Amino acid sequence: MVSDRVKRATGGVAAGVLGLTMSWIGVSAPQAASADDPVVFTVGMTNEVDSFNPFLGIEAESFEMWALMYDQLITYSPKDMSPQPGLASDWETSDDGLTWTFTIRDDVKWSDGKPLTSADVAFTLNRILDGGPEAATWGSYLTSVDSITAPDPTTVVMKLSKPNAVLPLLPMPIVPEHIWKNISEEEVKSYANEGEVVGSGPFRYVSGTAGGSTYKFKVNPDYWGPQPKIDEIDYVVYQADDPMVQALKTGEIDFAEDVPPLQLKAIEGEDGIKTVTGASPSFAEIAFNTGSVDVDTGEPIGDPNPAVMDPKFRYALGFAIDRDLLIERAYQGGGEPGDTIIPPAYSQYHYDAPADLKWSYDPDRAAQLLDEAGYKMGDDGKRTMPDGSPIGTLRLLARSESPESLHTMDYFQEWLADLGIDSEVTAMESGKLTNVILDGDFDAFQWGWYVEPDPDSMLSYMTCGQRGNWSDSWYCNPAYDKLYEQQHAELDDAKRAEEVKQMQAILYQDAPYLVTAYDSIGEAYRCDRFEGFVPQPNPGGILLFQYGVRSYEEMYPVTHCGEGQADESASASDGGGLGTGAIVGVGVAALAAVGAVGGILLHRRSTADERE
Amino acid sequence: MTAQTSTLLAEAETEANQPVQRRSGRWRYIGGKVLGSFGALMFVIVFNFFLFRVIPADPVRTLARNRLVSDKQVEELTRTLGLDQSLPRQFLTYLQNTFSGEFGLSFKYRQPVGEIILDRLWPTLLLVGTSTILATVIGIYLGMVSAWNRGKLVDHMSTGFSLTLYSMPEWWLGLVFLAVFAVGAGPIPKLFPTGGLHSTDVDPTSFAGGLDTAWHLTLPVITLTLAYLAEYSLIMRSSLLDEMGEDYLTTARAKGLRDVYVRRRHATRNALLPTTTLVVLNLGFIVSGAITIETVFSIPGLGLLTTEALEVPDYPVLQGTFLFFSIAVILANLVSNLLYGLLDPRVRL
Numbered sequence: 024m025v026s027d028r029v030k031r032a033t034g035g036v037a038a039g040v041l042g043l044t045m046s047w048i049g050v051s052a053p054q055a056a057s058a059d060d061p062v063v064f065t066v067g068m069t070n071e072v073d074s075f076n077p078f079l080g081i082e083a084e085s086f087e088m089w090a091l092m093y094d095q096l097i098t099y100s101p102k103d104m105s106p107q108p109g110l111a112s113d114w115e116t117s118d119d120g121l122t123w124t125f126t127i128r129d130d131v132k133w134s135d136g137k138p139l140t141s142a143d144v145a146f147t148l149n150r151i152l153d154g155g156p157e158a159a160t161w162g163s164y165l166t167s168v169d170s171i172t173a174p175d176p177t178t179v180v181m182k183l184s185k186p187n188a189v190l191p192l193l194p195m196p197i198v199p200e201h202i203w204k205n206i207s208e209e210e211v212k213s214y215a216n217e218g219e220v221v222g223s224g225p226f227r228y229v230s231g232t233a234g235g236s237t238y239k240f241k242v243n244p245d246y247w248g249p250q251p252k253i254d255e256i257d258y259v260v261y262q263a264d265d266p267m268v269q270a271l272k273t274g275e276i277d278f279a280e281d282v283p284p285l286q287l288k289a290i291e292g293e294d295g296i297k298t299v300t301g302a303s304p305s306f307a308e309i310a311f312n313t314g315s316v317d318v319d320t321g322e323p324i325g326d327p328n329p330a331v332m333d334p335k336f337r338y339a340l341g342f343a344i345d346r347d348l349l350i351e352r353a354y355q356g357g358g359e360p361g362d363t364i365i366p367p368a369y370s371q372y373h374y375d376a377p378a379d380l381k382w383s384y385d386p387d388r389a390a391q392l393l394d395e396a397g398y399k400m401g402d403d404g405k406r407t408m409p410d411g412s413p414i415g416t417l418r419l420l421a422r423s424e425s426p427e428s429l430h431t432m433d434y435f436q437e438w439l440a441d442l443g444i445d446s447e448v449t450a451m452e453s454g455k456l457t458n459v460i461l462d463g464d465f466d467a468f469q470w471g472w473y474v475e476p477d478p479d480s481m482l483s484y485m486t487c488g489q490r491g492n493w494s495d496s497w498y499c500n501p502a503y504d505k506l507y508e509q510q511h512a513e514l515d516d517a518k519r520a521e522e523v524k525q526m527q528a529i530l531y532q533d534a535p536y537l538v539t540a541y542d543s544i545g546e547a548y549r550c551d552r553f554e555g556f557v558p559q560p561n562p563g564g565i566l567l568f569q570y571g572v573r574s575y576e577e578m579y580p581v582t583h584c585g586e587g588q589a590d591e592s593a594s595a596s597d598g599g600g601l602g603t604g605a606i607v608g609v610g611v612a613a614l615a616a617v618g619a620v621g622g623i624l625l626h627r628r629s630t631a632d633e634r635e
Numbered sequence: 636m637t638a639q640t641s642t643l644l645a646e647a648e649t650e651a652n653q654p655v656q657r658r659s660g661r662w663r664y665i666g667g668k669v670l671g672s673f674g675a676l677m678f679v680i681v682f683n684f685f686l687f688r689v690i691p692a693d694p695v696r697t698l699a700r701n702r703l704v705s706d707k708q709v710e711e712l713t714r715t716l717g718l719d720q721s722l723p724r725q726f727l728t729y730l731q732n733t734f735s736g737e738f739g740l741s742f743k744y745r746q747p748v749g750e751i752i753l754d755r756l757w758p759t760l761l762l763v764g765t766s767t768i769l770a771t772v773i774g775i776y777l778g779m780v781s782a783w784n785r786g787k788l789v790d791h792m793s794t795g796f797s798l799t800l801y802s803m804p805e806w807w808l809g810l811v812f813l814a815v816f817a818v819g820a821g822p823i824p825k826l827f828p829t830g831g832l833h834s835t836d837v838d839p840t841s842f843a844g845g846l847d848t849a850w851h852l853t854l855p856v857i858t859l860t861l862a863y864l865a866e867y868s869l870i871m872r873s874s875l876l877d878e879m880g881e882d883y884l885t886t887a888r889a890k891g892l893r894d895v896y897v898r899r900r901h902a903t904r905n906a907l908l909p910t911t912t913l914v915v916l917n918l919g920f921i922v923s924g925a926i927t928i929e930t931v932f933s934i935p936g937l938g939l940l941t942t943e944a945l946e947v948p949d950y951p952v953l954q955g956t957f958l959f960f961s962i963a964v965i966l967a968n969l970v971s972n973l974l975y976g977l978l979d980p981r982v983r984l
Contacts, residue, residue, distance in 0.1 A: 065835070071935075071943075073743050073744055073745075074744060074745055076745070079745045081698055081702055081743075154711060155711065155715070156711065156712075156715045158707070158708065158711050159703060159708050159709075159711035159712040159715060160702075160703075160708075162705065162707060162708050162711070163703070163704045163705050163708060166705070212715055212740065212745060213740050213745050213746060213747065214745075215745075215746060232754065233744050233745075233746065234743075234744045234746075234751060234754070234755075234935070234940075235754075235935060236831055236832060236933060236934075236935045237831065237835040239835055239836075257835040257836075259831060259835065259933075260831075260933060260935075261829075261830055261831075261933045262830070262929065262930040262931070262932075262933040262934075262939060263930050263931060263933070265810065265813075265931075266813060266817075266829045266830045266931065266932070266933060267829075267830075269813060269814070269817065269818045269829045270828075270829040270830065272818060273817070273818055273819070273825055273829060275828060275829055452691070452692070453692070454690065454691045454692020454693065454696075454697065454948075455691040455692070457691075457692070457693065457696055458691055458693075472701060473701045480704040483704060492706060492709075493700075493704070
């Protein structure tokens with residue numbers, strides 16, 4: 024009882040001390056150089072591997088592990104993530120696009136010494152084709168595939184019922200038939216794939232369990248590709264960004280994955296550390312309810328505001344968004360302004376809007392377009408519907424777990440207010456938001472998508488058929504759907520790219536999404552230990568957790584920053600540790616003061632209470 | 636905690652006031668408590684299933700977003716997770732599983748929930764268990780010294796110290812320790828690792844591995860011990876103060892007993908009762924882990940497992956961990972109920 028009252032009294036002081044400490048997390052660290060044999064590369068990350076079984080996991084970390092352990096038939100180029108040879112050294116398509124023939128390398132061995140042949144490839148692919156958990160993960164890559172056979176040890180033949188433009192992209196890890204044939208479909212559901220793992224990739228799994236906090240890999244000496252220059256990789260999971268960044272400073276780890284922009288800024292220029300902000304193929308958008316319907320009956324459901332159902336209204340708002348400001352304030356500089364659903368990282372598919380259509384921050388143009396569309400300013404300073412009725416208040420939904428989402432919608436509300444449109448922001452947890460979207464009870468919300476190297480799946484989310492499923496804007500445009508079907512069967516790459524761009528042009532003017540930003544991922548590494556990472560996309564991309572494992576194959580150990588590189592000016596940085604001692608001193612003094620105050624308060628209380 | 640303690644006291648007193656025959660009364664008391672605990676457990680088992688299904692998120696959509704494009708893929712996933720069945724059917728499967736000691740497969744990790752809980756249990760036990768024991772021992776001692784020297788400098792120091800630590804958020808204390816002792820600040824060198832349970836290259840079951848684990852756990856254990864300390868020292872202090880006004884101590888002194896002896900043999904023994912209840916009740920909470928400290932020091936314990944599972948939401952894991960936590964708390968309550976009757980001779984059973 025006494026404790027409660029004193030707790031309140033000390034709270035304020037404690038908060039003050041807290042402020043002090045927060046400002047001082049950012050101390051320079053002694054640097055432990057280690058030039059041991061073997062070369063161990065230690066990576067810190069903030070998320071666990073959820074399964075080493077390539078048919079089960081979903082986290083990016085798991086995909087990274089599988090790519091180390093197994094080979095893929097086709098991999099992605101570091102430059103723009105276009106398909107390039109993996110286990111398949113070559114492939115060809117019949118003229119009608121219904122037969123694909125892959126030539127499999129003949130120099131690949133499993134880690135138990137058995138040769139890897141086309142039979143293993145066919146086994147893996149057929150397993151996915153047969154349904155079950157394997158199909159849940161990888162099935163979409165084998166759309167309209169009828170059969171997969173291995174007529175000889177170096178050939179795999181795939182027969183299709185309809186042409187599929189996503190091929191030859193086949194990113195599923197190829198597993199050894201002689202191991203996996205003994206694992207039934209029921210067993211696959213819970214098969215951990217830990218312990219003795221037989222793989223063929225550049226590294227071999229040594230230890231670690233799904234959900235655990237460390238994973239170890241050793242180089243595969245029999246790897247068919249370029250031999251990596253590192254011997255071991257250790258992954259360490261940190262549960263918070265701050266300790267991970269501290270560990271990078273002390274040298275406990277060599278690489279920190281997914282560092283938030285603020286943390287990245289704090290360590291920029293530190294001795295021995297290099298920071299990278301890499302383009303990640305994902306975007307964030309403000310999406311509208313373009314007209315929610317019951318998928319079965321076609322009857323409208325929910326209650327979208329008629330204004331947001333009008334493409335002209337939505338397109339006009341594209342000029343109301345100050346994307347540069349969003350990047351600076353909401354994203355702390357961790358991103359690029361965006362406008363279409365295929366990020367520029369995929370240069371061959373990205374659509375660049377012509378200058379006269381292209382969105383920029385231009386409130387006057389937005390106002391003018393709204394006027395033209397009939398949303399005129401009323402006497403009360405509020406815009407009205409074309410029929411003169413009030414627009415009402417637009418409901419903007421943000422995801423409560425994402426500060427970027429909240430900030431974006433707060434700014435959007437202000438910009439709408441500047442145009443004479445009322446709105447209110449409500450934050451909710453994304454699980455709840457999903458339900459609200461499916462019920463159609465919203466006008467706009469903020470979210471984002473991760474875009475795969477092949478644009479097909481992202482494009483499909485905007486088709487009529489995805490309404491009630493993955494479509495969250497309820498967008499439906501037959502012209503768009505027609506182009507979607509067309510590009511899906513288009514075998515000429517150039518033509519397909521043209522169609523994909525046309526689809527984005529349609530979306531640009533219909534504006535179900537106002538894409539606001541292309542996200543980026545912060546990475547930092549000890550440039551006094553390792554160099555030679557290959558960004559993806561190149562230039563401007565991320566260094567690890569890419570599509571493929573090129574960085575691990577190319578990187579090499581160094582002894583000081585700038586080694587092996589042409590023009591690297593040594594970055595002068597010091598003074599991080601300056602004043603730390605003083606601050607610690609202040610902190611200790613504050614603690615002592617608080618303690619004394621608490622003691623005296625308690626003393627007063629107890630004497631008053633007990634000497635009655 | 637205090638509220639629980641006082642209800643417990645009240646209960647014990649009402650029981651004591653009933654002038655029933657002693658033997659049958661005791662058994663009735665014990666039987667009643669055991670039955671009550673069993674009832675609570677049954678309630679938890681049923682409640683658990685529905686509690687997590689109230690979360691508005693759909694695990695299939697969380698797991699499939701951005702990954703599974705076609706309806707067919709989503710269907711396959713739903714079937715794999717067993718969510719294609721009707722709710723009553725799922726409930727029945729859950730009951731069958733639970734009563735045969737199985738908790739199903741985690742949605743996220745696709746491993747048996749029992750195994751995952753066991754994997755995560757020992758880091759939590761090491762961390763929270765050690766801290767609780769240390770905090771109990773040190774806290775009781777501090778409380779005792781404070782009370783006996785009431786109003787003197789020692790009292791002010793120790794009470795002020797524990798209150799300050801009590802009022803600090805434990806994650807913040809952890810971050811401070813991390814920045815000072817795991818990174819190094821000013822003249823203080825880097826002494827401890829920044830996180831994790833043990834280094835990647837040691838076998839945790841070997842002797843060296845044990846030392847390594849102890850080294851990794853030093854900072855988090857100190858943090859938690861400091862955070863927990865006040866709870867014990869304050870209770871111990873106030874209950875000893877209550878005893879100090881009692882006549883029997885005057886009697887003891889009048890008999891010519893030395894002060895230390897009066898304290899140890901008479902006052903402390905009686906003052907330990909509320910503390911014992913607190914300790915036993917807190918034992919039940921050890922397994923639920925310390926989410927914030929597990930986060931700051933990256934220790935893969937049960938607290939973290941639960942928060943991670945909430946994001947999906949991973950029903951089997953949540954059901955498993957909550958059932959496990961509930962069992963621990965119910966057991967601890969039962970034990971403290973029974974212990975109280977044994978320890979306090981005034982509670983006649």
